[in-house]
Amino acid sequence: MPVLKVNGSPHEIDLPDDTPLLWALRDTLGLLGTRYGCGAALCGCCTVHADGKALRSCVATLADVAGAEILTIEGLGTAATPHPVQAAWLEIDVAQCGYCQSGQMMQAAALLREIPKPSDADIDAAMSGNLCRCGTYSRVRAAIHRAAEFI
Amino acid sequence: MRFPSLILAPILAAATTIAVTAEEVTLPQDEVASLAAFDRLVAVIEHPRCMNCHTSTDFPRQGNARLRHNMGVARGPENHGTPALQCATCHQDNNAPSGVPGNANWHLAPLSMAWEGLDRRGICRQLTDPARSTMTPEQLVEHMNNDPLVLWAWNPGNDLNGLPREKPPMSAGEFGELVRVWVANGAQCPD
Ligand code: FES
Ligand code: FES
Secondary structure, eight states: OOEEEETTEEEEOOSOTTSBHHHIIIIISOOTTSOOSOSSSSSOTTEEEETTEEEETTTOBTTTTTTOEEEOHHHHOOSSSOOHHHHHHHHHTOOSSOTTHHHHHHHHHHHHHHOSSOOHHHHHHHHTTOOOTTOOHHHHHHHHHHHHHHO | OOOOOTTTHHHHHHHHHHHHHHTOSSOTTOHHHHHHHHHHHHHHHTSHHHHTTSOSSSSOEETTTTEEOGGGOOOOTTSSEETTEEHHHHOOSSOOTTSOOOOTTOOOOOGGGOOTTOOHHHHHHHHHOTTTOSSOHHHHHHHHHHOHHHHGGGSOOBOTTSOBOOOOSSOHHHHHHHHHHHHHTTOOOOO
């Protein structure tokens, strides 16, 4: 049975190879922090990491991520030891309705791995595929700069 | 059609001699055959399935209308997107049922292989100028016959509306053969 490594733990997943990763995360593993928005890589709210890189889990199949280390928002940090992105998000109070925010944070964390001190242009380039119906973009940008200070 | 120039005349004369010696019907350096092959194959190069990722811009295009790629997607330093927003963030190994196209090596052609904005003559010169092209003619034959990302153009899947994406105007096999003929006969370019 295929094994999916999520947040450091292996899980045996009895689903067809072409199942989107998002389905396995939410419906099989019950990890509801990763959101379904569009199902077509258009909104970014399903973003997770695969081997440290941002990935839209709604379009990546189980075959695509075979052997990869998947990280979801549940594994990014804890309440006691939040990831710098989560700490900055709380400090700046980024979320409005919150629906898109796990994807925003996962995308931001992926950016900070690549560029620890990103410019506004770096942030715009990395975050432009993460939509927010509530329009929290300016707070997202501010929080990424703040998270960079924590790192 | 281009007529043999004075400079090419001795070469063609030599080629003719070789052909006669080998008793072949086709001239090994047949400029006419090469130009005729290019004239047909260039229609594939100009098709949106190919041109959308052979752009001369800092971004890819999408669809038959060749609009700028959604969501501000940019070329990035390695033609694979920007840090954290790579092509592979969304484009997976295969076409997704949702309409997101896929291939294991989805990326933009480098600017050295940009065709956008060039006429047919310009495309040909770009392909064959050793100072600009990153591929030799032989590598072009290989690329255009066997590169899985090139061959994706003939397996482009459905778009986001569930409609089949248009394929280039001839089969992959026919295109590949025309590229072979074009190169085998000297990779000639129209004037
Ligand atoms: S749900 Fe995956 S990008 Fe919108
Ligand atoms: S906070 Fe509501 S959609 Fe982004």
